[in-house]
Amino acid sequence: MDNPNDITRDAWNANAQHWDERMGDNGNDFFNVLCWPVLASLLDLKPDSRILDIACGNGLTSRRLAAVGADVTAFDFSTNLIQFARSRPNPDARITYHVLDATNETQLLDNLAPLSPFDSALSNMALFDMPQIEPVFRVLRKLLMPKGIFVFSLMHPAFNNPSATLLAEEWDDGQLHTRYAVKVPRYMTQFQSKGLALRNQPKPQLYFHRPLQDYLNIAFQNGFVLDGFSERAFPPEYSQNSTLGWGGKFSELPPVIIMRMRLRP
DSSP states (O other), rough: OOOOOHHHHHHHHHHHHHHHHTTTTTTTTTIIIHHHHHHHHHHHHTTTTTEEEOOOOHHHHHHHHTTTTOOOEESSSSSHHOOOHHHHHHHGOOOOEOHHHHHTTHHHHHGGGGGEEEEEEEEEEOGGGGGGOOOHHHHHHHEEEEEEEEEOOOOOOTTTTTTTTEEEEEESSEEEEEEEEEEEOSSSEEEEEEOOOOOOEEEEEEEEOOHHHHHHHHHTTEEEEEEEEEEEEOOTTTTSSTTTTSSGGEEEEEEEEEEEEEEEE
């Protein structure tokens, strides 16, 4: 199994139960503190909005969207994750789930074009799991309403990419001080690397690192403009599970970035 997309799908199928148990209906700190408040704000959620949830996992974001009255079409390429999503509550039956591959443009258009147009699209912490993201942007040009929006969150490519190391340094100038920092040896060049989305998951998956310019240029080339942007860090008072885990001690360094793209008229 040498195809990166097949390796990634196999990993997410293997990790589906662990992911569903950990994320459930409530999510984790990254989702609730860093991602969801900004995602919801940038989507400008309104009842009866028609939203496409890309790489929906166990349906956590889909259920949040449906709970505020949106009609949600959600998909993921992991059959196991979609099974867990379908087993959880479906507020007012507003969510329809599909097993689709975000890197397969033909498959996306064949299955989603008859359901379009959508008011907006969402992808939460998923584009860096995809070996190609061009198909998503090309398809969204055809699926979204005029001036439709695409909101997505990422591990911040500059501070929280797969090569990053979290550091704690101590020094003495008559008093002991501790400083927390991130060491990043790679940024500009695309690369792929194995990683763990959650501690103790059964199988590592592949991360596909891209610098910010790659995300932006692909979006611009497909008719989008950037009109919302947020870099998200934990507040200084926020506790963390371990000394070198993301939390308040790294409050000056954002592990998450969120962007809103809008189709040009």
